[in-house]
Amino acid sequence: MSSPDSSPPVTATGAAAPAxxxxxxxxxxxxxxxxxxxxxxxxxxxxxxxxxxxxxGKTTLLKTLMGFLKPxxxxxxxxxxxxxxxxxxxxxxxxxxxxxxxxxxxxxxxxFVAYAGELTGMPPAxxxxxxxxxxxYTGLGEARYREVETYSTGMKQRIKLAQALVHGPKxxxxxxxxxxxxxxxxxxxxxxxxxxxxxxGLSVIVSSHLLPDIERTCDSVVVxxxxxxxxxxxxxxxxxxxxxxxxxxxLLYSPAFVEAVSGSGARLVASEGSRLRFSLGPEQARTAGAxxxxxxxxARQSGAQVRGFRPxxxxxxxVFMEAIES
Amino acid sequence: MRGSSRSRxxxxxAAVTAAAADHAGGSQSAITDVSYRNYEGELHLRPYFxxxxxxxxxxxxxxxxKKLGYWVPAALILVIYFFMGILHYLTQNVxxxxxxxxxxxxxxxxxxxxxxxxxxxxxxxxxxxxxxxLFIAALTIGSxxxxxxxxxxALLVYFxxxxxxxxxxFGKWMGIFLLLAALTVVPALLMYAFFAVTYYDVGFLSENxxxxxxxxxxxxxxxxxxxxxxxxxxxxxxxxxxxAAVYAGFYFLLGNLTVQGGRMMLASESARARPQxxxxxxxxxxxxxxxxxxxxLLDVTPRQVATSFEGREPGRRNRPPRNAEERARRERRExxxxxxxxxxxxxxxxxxxxxxxxxxxxxxPLAAAHAKVRAVEVIRG
Numbered sequence: 001m002s003s004p005d006s007s008p009p010v011t012a013t014g015a016a017a018p019a020x021x022x023x024x025x026x027x028x029x030x031x032x033x034x035x036x037x038x039x040x041x042x043x044x045x046x047x048x049x050x051x052x053x054x055x056x057g058k059t060t061l062l063k064t065l066m067g068f069l070k071p072x073x074x075x076x077x078x079x080x081x082x083x084x085x086x087x088x089x090x091x092x093x094x095x096x097x098x099x100x101x102x103x104x105x106x107x108x109x110x111x112f113v114a115y116a117g118e119l120t121g122m123p124p125a126x127x128x129x130x131x132x133x134x135x136x137y138t139g140l141g142e143a144r145y146r147e148v149e150t151y152s153t154g155m156k157q158r159i160k161l162a163q164a165l166v167h168g169p170k171x172x173x174x175x176x177x178x179x180x181x182x183x184x185x186x187x188x189x190x191x192x193x194x195x196x197x198x199x200x201g202l203s204v205i206v207s208s209h210l211l212p213d214i215e216r217t218c219d220s221v222v223v224x225x226x227x228x229x230x231x232x233x234x235x236x237x238x239x240x241x242x243x244x245x246x247x248x249x250x251l252l253y254s255p256a257f258v259e260a261v262s263g264s265g266a267r268l269v270a271s272e273g274s275r276l277r278f279s280l281g282p283e284q285a286r287t288a289g290a291x292x293x294x295x296x297x298x299a300r301q302s303g304a305q306v307r308g309f310r311p312x313x314x315x316x317x318x319v320f321m322e323a324i325e326s
Numbered sequence: 327m328r329g330s331s332r333s334r335x336x337x338x339x340a341a342v343t344a345a346a347a348d349h350a351g352g353s354q355s356a357i358t359d360v361s362y363r364n365y366e367g368e369l370h371l372r373p374y375f376x377x378x379x380x381x382x383x384x385x386x387x388x389x390x391x392k393k394l395g396y397w398v399p400a401a402l403i404l405v406i407y408f409f410m411g412i413l414h415y416l417t418q419n420v421x422x423x424x425x426x427x428x429x430x431x432x433x434x435x436x437x438x439x440x441x442x443x444x445x446x447x448x449x450x451x452x453x454x455x456x457x458x459x460l461f462i463a464a465l466t467i468g469s470x471x472x473x474x475x476x477x478x479x480a481l482l483v484y485f486x487x488x489x490x491x492x493x494x495x496f497g498k499w500m501g502i503f504l505l506l507a508a509l510t511v512v513p514a515l516l517m518y519a520f521f522a523v524t525y526y527d528v529g530f531l532s533e534n535x536x537x538x539x540x541x542x543x544x545x546x547x548x549x550x551x552x553x554x555x556x557x558x559x560x561x562x563x564x565x566x567x568x569x570a571a572v573y574a575g576f577y578f579l580l581g582n583l584t585v586q587g588g589r590m591m592l593a594s595e596s597a598r599a600r601p602q603x604x605x606x607x608x609x610x611x612x613x614x615x616x617x618x619x620x621x622x623l624l625d626v627t628p629r630q631v632a633t634s635f636e637g638r639e640p641g642r643r644n645r646p647p648r649n650a651e652e653r654a655r656r657e658r659r660e661x662x663x664x665x666x667x668x669x670x671x672x673x674x675x676x677x678x679x680x681x682x683x684x685x686x687x688x689x690x691p692l693a694a695a696h697a698k699v700r701a702v703e704v705i706r707g
Contacts, residue, residue: 066486068701088488092369096486102479105470106387118379119487121369130367136360163483168365196362 019077020045020171020203021065026074028060028227035060036227038074043205043222047197049214049235050207051320052224058207059099061224062173066096079170092120095164099175099207101156103148109135110144113162120167127166134162138192154185161192172196172204178213186213193217215316223323231323238319245312246291250274256302264294277312371488380489380497381504388467388505395466399459400509406459407513410452411520414444418525445521445534446624447631449514449541453548453620454631456510457613460548461577463509468502468556469573470566472695477564485701495561495695499553506549514545537624544623548616551687555612558691561698581611605675615684618675627674632666 019042028036036057052058063069065078067087076083078090104112110131117127135144138158143151148159157177164172177193178186194217197204208214214221221238223231231238250257253274262268265281280291291309299306372378388396475481484494518538521530556573563569588608605628609618621628647653 063702066701068485088371088490091486092371092488094486096482098479098482098486100479100482102482104383104480104483105474105478106391115379115383116483116487119376119484119489121371121488122365123368123370126365126367130365133360133363137362141360164486165362166365167369168367200362201364 018045019043021076021078021205023061023064023076024074026061026064026076027072028057028064028069029072034072034227036064036071039224039227039229041222041229041232044220045203046219047193047204047206047217049218049221050205050224051209051211051214051221053324054209056224057227058224059175060227062096062175062205062207065090066094066173067091092167093169094171094173095167095169097160097164097172097174097177099179101153102160103156105149106147108145108147109140109151109159109162112148112159113166116163117166122167130166130168131162134165135159137165138162139188153180154182154189157181157185157189158192161189165196170202172202174204174206174208176208176210177206178208178210190216211316211320221316221319223320225324230326231319235316239313239316240311245269245277245279245314246295246309247312248276248278248295248309249307250276251305251307254302254304257298257304260298260301261294264298266294376489376493377497377500380484380494381500384471384498384501385505388501393466396463396505399463399466403456403459403509404513404516406455407452407517410448410455411517414448414521415524418444445525445530446537446540446626449517449537449544450617450620450624450626450631452517453510453514453544454613454617456513457548457616460506460509460552461612464502464506464552464556465570465574467505468553469560469570471498471502471557472560472699473563473566473569476561477566481699481701491696491699495557495692495699499557499692502557503549503553506552507546510545510549511542514541540623540625544620547619547623547684548613551612551616551684554688554691558694561695577612581613584608584611584614601673602676605673606679609675609680610683612687614675615680615687618680619677619684621674622677622680 021041021043023039023041026036026039026041027034039057039061041061050058050061060069064071064076065083067083067090071084079093081090083090104115107115110128113131113135114124114128117130118124122130132141132144135141138161140155140158140162143155148156151159157179161174161177164174174193178189181189190213193204193206196202197217204217206214206218215235218235220234221232222229248261251274253271253276258268258271258276261278266278268276269279270277280294295306295309298304475484481494485491515538518541524530555576556569559573559576560566560569563572584607587610588604591604591607605618609615620626647656
C-alpha cells in the first residue's frame with residue numbers, strides 16, 4: 001500500500017482477500033502531466049468503492065485497467081492477467097458500465113445487448129438468449145424491442161448495466177452508476193448493483209462521487225487522492241472510531257450532563273435531540289469500562305437519565321473527508 | 327421487481343403459464359426466475375475473425391433500415407445495366423442481320439457499326455454510368471457508420487470488449503464495401519450471364535476467358551474506393567450529415583478540378599503533346615481513378631468508348647453521299663465529332679499512376695480513421 005493508513009481487506013477467517021486487480025508502481029501520464037505517480041494498490045474481491053475528489057485519478061485507473069491507456073511505468077494485473085500483454089482476454093472477462101451515455105445507434109435494446117455479447121465472443125444464439133435474460137433482470141423486459149435512442153435516462157442507465165453483464169463478466173466496472181437518476185431510479189439501480197455484487201461470483205468496482213451510494217452497495221472502499229491511495233479497507237473497519245467517540249442516549253437532553261462529561265476531559269461533537277456524541281480523551285477511550293464510569297458519574301452528578309451508550313460509528317463521509325484532508 | 331413472479335419472456339402467454347404453475351404447485355417455477363445468473367457458456371476470442379461480427383452488424387443495420395438512398399441507386403443501377411444490355415443486344419443483332427442480308431447500307435445509315443471488344447466496352451460504359459449512383463449509396467450507408475458511433479459514444483461499447491481498432495475499422499469497411507460491391511458486381515454479373523447465354527454460339531466465353539475476372543476486379547475497385555473514403559470522413563465527425571456534406575464537397579470539388587484541369591491541358595498545345603499526363607490529371611478524382619483502372623482491367627481505350635457512343639470511327643462510311651447537301655451535312659457532323667474527340671483524352675491513364683492514386687485513396691482515409699478511432703479521448707496536458 002502506498003499509505004500507512006491503508007490496509008488490505010481481510011476475509012472473515014482473517015486471511016487477506018484475493019485481489020481481482022492489482023497495480024504496482026503504476027505511472028500514467030497525459031503528456032507532461034502525471035496523473036498516477038507510482039500507484040500501488042490491490043483491489044479485493046467483492047464490491048469495492050473507488051472514491052476520490054475530481055482529478056484524483058479514479059477514471060484514469062479504470063481506463064488503465066481496461067487497457068485503454070498505456071502506463072508510462074509500472075504494471076497492472078486484472079484477474080491475474082497483465083494489462084499490457086493480455087488486454088483482449090481481460091476485456092473478455094470484465095464488464096464496463098461507463099459514466100456517459102453510450103449505445104449502438106439504430107438498434108433495439110435486445111439487438112444492442114445481444115450484439116455486445118457477440119462482440120465479446122458469445123455465439124449469436126446464446127448472446128440473444130442471454131440478452132433477454134439480462135434485460136429482464138435489469139427491468140427492461142417490457143421495453144426490450146424499443147430502440148435505445150427512445151429510452152429515458154433511467155432506462156439508458158439500466159441498459160448500460162445490461163450490456164456490461166451480458167457475457168457474464170467476473171469483474172464489473174461501474175462508473176457513476178446512478179448518474180442522472182431520480183430517487184426511485186437510484187434506489188432501483190443501487191439494489192441491482194448490491195444484488196449483482198453479492199453471492200453471484202462477480203466482483204464489482206464502483207467509482208462514484210456519491211458516498212451514500214458506496215455505503216449502500218460496497219463492502220470495502222479505496223480512497224484515492226492525487227493518484228495515491230490514502231485510505232483502504234472494509235467499510236465496517238473504517239467506520240470504527242476505536243472507542244474514541246461514543247454515542248449516549250438520554251431520556252431528556254440535559255445541559256448539566258454535557259457539562260459534567262465535558263468537565264472530565266471529553267468533548268461534545270454532535271447532538272441530535274437527546275442523542276449526544278462525545279469525543280473522549282485518550283485515557284477514557286482506552287477501555288469501554290472507563291467510558292462507562294465517566295458517563296455514569298456524569299449522570300449521577302447531573303441527575304440525567306442515561307438510556308444507553310455505545311462506541312460511535314463514523315459515516316463514510318467522515319472517513320472520506322478525513323482521508324482527503326489528511 | 328426482481329424475484330417476483332414476472333415472466334422472463336414478458337409475453338402474456340408465458341406470464342399465464344407462470345401464474346398457472348405458481349397456482350398449481352405453489353413453488354417458483356424456472357420461468358419466473360429472473361434473478362441474475364452468471365454466464366458460463368462459450369466465449370471465443372476468434373483472433374482472425376472478430377471483425378466479421380462488426381461487418382454483419384453493419385450490413386444488417388443498413389439493410390434492415392430500408393434506406394432509400396441505398397435502394398433507389400441500387401434499382402437505378404440495375405435499370406442502367408438492363409438498358410445497356412438491351413442496347414448492346416440490339417446493336418449486335420442489327421449489325422449481324424445487316425452482314426447476313428448484305429444490308430450494309432442500312433447499318434451505315436443507322437451508324438450501328440460496333441467497334442472491336444464491344445462486350446468490354448459495354449461493361450465499361452455501364453460501370454461508368456453507375457459511378458455517381460454508387461457515390462450516393464456510399465454517402466447514405468457510410469457517412470454515419472462511424473460518425474453515429476462517435477455521437478452515441480458507441481466506441482466505448484466496442485473497445486470495452488475484445489475488439490481492436492483494426493477489427494472495428496476493418497469490420498465497418500468490409501460491411502460498407504460488401505454493400506457497395508453488391509451494387510456494382512451483381513448487375514455486372516447479370517449482364518455477363520446474359521451475354522454468356524446470348525453470345526455463347528459466337529464464342530463469347532472462349533474468346534474472353536478472363537473477362538469475368540477482369541470485370542469483377544473493375545467493379546470491386548469503385549466500391550473499395552468509396553468505402554474507404556466515406557469511412558475516413560465519417561471517423562472524423564460526430565454528425566453523420568456533416569460527414570456526408572464534407573465528403574460530397576470533396577467528391578465534387580476533386581471531380582471538377584480534375585475535369586477542368588484535363589480540359590485546360592487539352593486546350594494547350596504543349597500539354598497535348600503529353601497525352602499520358604493529360605489522362606492522369608483527368609482521372610485523379612474518385613470516379614476518375616475507378617474509370618482509369620477499369621479501362622486497364624477491361625482492356626478498353628477511351629477512343630473505343632468515345633467512338634462506341636457514336637457507333638463508328640470518324641471518317642468511316644459505308645455509302646457515298648447522294649448529293650452535295652448530304653455531303654455537307656456529313657462533313658459538319660464529322661467535324662463536330664472530331665471536336666468532341668479532341669476534347670476527350672484518348673490515352674488510358676498510366677496504370678502505375680492509377681494504382682498509386684487509388685491505393686492512396688483507399689489507405690489514407692483508413693489510416694486517418696485509425697488515428698481518430700479510440701475508446702477514450704486523451705487530452706495531452
